[in-house]
Amino acid sequence: MAGNNKTPTMLDVARLANVSSMTVSRAFKRDASVGKETRERILKAADELGYVLDSTAANLSSRKTGFVAVTIPSINNANFADTLRGMSQRLRGSGLEILLGYTDYSVDEEERLIEQFLRRRPEAIVVTGGTHTDRCRKLLEHSGVPVVETWDLPAKPIGHVVGFSNAEAAKLMVDHFVERGYTRLGFIGGDTSRDTRGLDRRRGFLEAVKARGLDSSRLIASGPPPITMREGAASMREMIARWPDTQAVMCVSDLSAFGALTECQRKGIRVPEDIAIGGFGAYDLAEHAVPAITTIDASAKAIGTHAADTVLSLLSNPESTDVRMVTRITPKIIARQTT
């Protein structure tokens, strides 16, 4: 019946089922030792009262919240969404839930978020990237729970890592372009310190281009993240205006690469005949676009499953407090635009 003026507690259930509240508590656990008949009676009583376990109290008592705090830069990003999907798929059934926050590509926002999350006493923390404010680092280091940094290979990791070198990954694209015979290469995006992964890709591109003695000046800034199709298109416009003889362009992500592609299409520039375009992230979009866009697959979803595995492994081996787990992903190029 509706109209109860108070949410029932275990004690209410216990009284109705003629047991102690302790037995009710046990009845709500899978493995607990409760008489079959007793349990049924209890669950029936609970149902009758509309009782719902209060994990807020359970958390306090058991000092376990079942939370894994996760921060990602942006929710509107297929790559991070994939990582998240991988993580929550792997976490399903483990009793762990994700407490999600997004930083909007800001380390200050990340600090604020982590500080908030820490109050909730998560059992593990998964963050994106290896760059944080000093205070945030300190908070994470002293959190007392496993910390996993993802999507990067930090020089001085806080705890555990599931990631790859964005600089190395970008070099794959330069290799690919050079193999195709392109020598005048440009890069779009990755110009702001807010997106350290983008910055690393740009750096990797530059290093590879310089190592081959090619022109390393063809860089277009796209401004602060998130870099969308719009910025990709605008940057391509600028690229063509400034260096009309550019043969191939790498974009910081598939989203901007698609924007760049559409800009070419509007201008009647043929891709890849007049100019080839590469992106990053292996978005569906890159596969389906006509022409398809060459890209680099960093296994976004696998990053999530590995991060989850790391957490699960660490939490089930509470002894291993001085272990550092590093899972290194190997990005692969997906060559398209085969003229």
Add this chain to the structure above:
Amino acid sequence: MAGNNKTPTMLDVARLANVSSMTVSRAFKRDASVGKETRERILKAADELGYVLDSTAANLSSRKTGFVAVTIPSINNANFADTLRGMSQRLRGSGLEILLGYTDYSVDEEERLIEQFLRRRPEAIVVTGGTHTDRCRKLLEHSGVPVVETWDLPAKPIGHVVGFSNAEAAKLMVDHFVERGYTRLGFIGGDTSRDTRGLDRRRGFLEAVKARGLDSSRLIASGPPPITMREGAASMREMIARWPDTQAVMCVSDLSAFGALTECQRKGIRVPEDIAIGGFGAYDLAEHAVPAITTIDASAKAIGTHAADTVLSLLSNPESTDVRMVTRITPKIIARQTT
């Protein structure tokens, strides 16, 4: 120093700062009445000990968790991501945090999720859609907190609503097509009961087509959600094969519309000269694609901000327990492909 073997509590801070734990508690609230100097001393002490407030205990004591439980069908969907963004932007600074779960377009999964979430004692619940299992409805009705259904206009809402009629929205596209002079119209997707919003769009399309006496047989099923570019492309292939003289096709979402577009491009079919394509959702993708895709804007982000406003309004007026707030969004067509 690292090496504390126990996380400090308020009492530890209190002792160090020479106050009662009650005063420490106050010092951690914005508005509380604490002497300026006292507060500083307390915060300094807290910092020294590396104290972090335990909201797990605070939640239990105050019976407030600061959680808003939110369920969306999929995380990899720009529309729901936008709604989420709108919601969290509006919630920022309110002291409310989002507890996010995704249902994978399954009402059973939704039920499981809601049941889990209810244990965490959220202060409000925001769900996507108006279709739920019976048990889930019951759980929500008895939750004792505001419930907001979004992205739909349920006939019998559980509590509050921020949404629109998907069927009405789809009719806008039929109107648009007919105005353009198209009479042989097709629809792609929306064929599965798992995506009730898609189903509604398809229904709206059919009703509008029939009302005008047009051929209402040109329907292609895309299978269970999420409907991606791939399904859009495959469906378009089938549409063309079965009804080669189709003049315009509406797709259940912009994602599948883009897939359909690329299929045409690969086949050398001109869009919109040979066949026009419309989508749903006002994705960036629809705007940037070449040619751009006609779409329907349901103000995904505004749904989020309104849902947040609804929650905030309800929580700040605890008296208004018998109020029902319904915010009706008016979808608008964004006409493109102007030949």
Add this chain to the structure above:
DNA sequence: TTGAAAGCGTTACCAA
């Protein structure tokens, strides 16, 4: 398999 008692770390409430 079941129960009793003692917290878990905070805030509500009342008093000073």
Add this chain to the structure above:
DNA sequence: TTGGTAACGCTTTCAA
């Protein structure tokens, strides 16, 4: 502005 005390609803621990 500050402090004391009693919850908050559960689980841990120990006993039966």
